Amino acid sequence: MNILIIESTCDETAAAVVTDQLEVLGSVVASQDKLHERFRGVVPEIAARAHLERMLPVIDETLEKSGIALRDVDAIAVAHTPGLAGSLLIGVVTAKTLAMALGVPIIGINHLYGHIYACRLAAGKDVFPCVGLVVSGGHTSLYDCQSPLEFNLLGGTIDDAAGEAFDKVASMLGLPFPGGPHVGRVASQGNPQSFQLPRSFIHDQDRLQFSFSGLKTAVRYQLAAPGEDLPPGETLDEKLVADLAASFQAAVVDCLVAKSMAALSKTGHSRLCVGGGVAANRHLRAELEKCCAQTGHELVIAPLQLCTDNAVMGAIAIEKLRAGLVDDLELDAQPGLIR
Ligand code: KG4
Numbered sequence: 001m002n003i004l005i006i007e008s009t010c011d012e013t014a015a016a017v018v019t020d021q022l023e024v025l026g027s028v029v030a031s032q033d034k035l036h037e038r039f040r041g042v043v044p045e046i047a048a049r050a051h052l053e054r055m056l057p058v059i060d061e062t063l064e065k066s067g068i069a070l071r072d073v074d075a076i077a078v079a080h081t082p083g084l085a086g087s088l089l090i091g092v093v094t095a096k097t098l099a100m101a102l103g104v105p106i107i108g109i110n111h112l113y114g115h116i117y118a119c120r121l122a123a124g125k126d127v128f129p130c131v132g133l134v135v136s137g138g139h140t141s142l143y144d145c146q147s148p149l150e151f152n153l154l155g156g157t158i159d160d161a162a163g164e165a166f167d168k169v170a171s172m173l174g175l176p177f178p179g180g181p182h183v184g185r186v187a188s189q190g191n192p193q194s195f196q197l198p199r200s201f202i203h204d205q206d207r208l209q210f211s212f213s214g215l216k217t218a219v220r221y222q223l224a225a226p227g228e229d230l231p232p233g234e235t236l237d238e239k240l241v242a243d244l245a246a247s248f249q250a251a252v253v254d255c256l257v258a259k260s261m262a263a264l265s266k267t268g269h270s271r272l273c274v275g276g277g278v279a280a281n282r283h284l285r286a287e288l289e290k291c292c293a294q295t296g297h298e299l300v301i302a303p304l305q306l307c308t309d310n311a312v313m314g315a316i317a318i319e320k321l322r323a324g325l326v327d328d329l330e331l332d333a334q335p336g337l338i339r
């Protein structure tokens with residue numbers, strides 16, 4: 001069976017064809033970074049319009065790469081939650097139209113669960129049960145993943161997502177959008193001990209939550225006093241930028257690692273699976289590896305090409321299909337997080 005997967009939750013228009021044996025036949029990701037760059041953040045209206053323009057060409061290219069025709073598609077899957085309303089709508093309407101025209105089943109998938117399922121694809125073997133950590137631009141959440149069909153939320157951020165904090169700190173430091181990779185790059189030249197920045201709830205083992213908004217403000221106050229304007233990024237001293245980026249990155253990573261380890265203790269699971277754009281961060285990967293090696297937990301981190309948004313991770317739809325959990329044309333975009 002060939003499953004055509006559609007992803008348009010935020011600012012990447014993506015499609016993939018994956019077989020029911022989890023073989024990836026083809027995958028295309030059209031990034032919108034250039035469109036949002038000058039705003040230093042994703043502009044929802046621009047994202048939705050770009051999805052509309054790109055969706056069909058992306059699907060055509062995916063089918064071509066996969067060496068199949070539209071009539072060879074046996075099921076359609078679409079990430080319908082969570083995400084930007086206008087962006088989700090383009091994917092959902094496209095998926096429903098194709099499913100209706102082809103007379104094939106449609107399966108709605110949770111984008112965040114897809115980020116964890118990227119680990120299943122990378123491992124090439126079952127990774128459930130496990131603790132799942134999703135660290136993306138919009139979410140930072142820990143799950144007790146009993147199976148690919150049962151994700152129970154253990155806790156998440158009470159304000160900003162880790163990726164959002166990376167992007168805003170990058171903007172304050174005069175680095176390009178999306179900021180995560182740039183903060184990571186300059187941080188590798190800096191001293192992470194230069195600035196003492198807050199690590200919310202880090203000593204409270206029982207609290208599986210994150211907060212990055214105070215950290216963001218703490219970084220801002222290193223650059224300008226409360227009430228004062230930020231200095232233009234290009235006027236900042238290179239060493240200051242590197243040291244502040246390194247100190248910020250260390251604070252985020254310390255929290256992510258501490259809470260992941262606490263979630264492992266709480267659930268008793270022996271495996272940690274990590275996905276989402278921020279999982280591409282080198283320092284985070286290295287620290288998780290170090291910690292899991294010390295405690296004897298198995299660690300699976302999504303490979304770099306499956307960390308940031310893509311359609312391949314939507315292969316979690318195959319698990320739903322096998323279990324008979326298909327949707328119908330009532331499937332709708334659900335911008336809010338379904339717990
Ligand atoms: O998962 P993703 O592609 O989109 C969402 O579902 O939100 O994540 C995008 C986020 C952005 O905030 C981006 O800055 C961050 O992932 N990111 C990184 C790195 N690569 C991407 N953050 C830190 N280090 C990186 N290497």
Ligand code: ZN
Nearest residue numbers: 136276277309
């Ligand atoms: Zn994502």
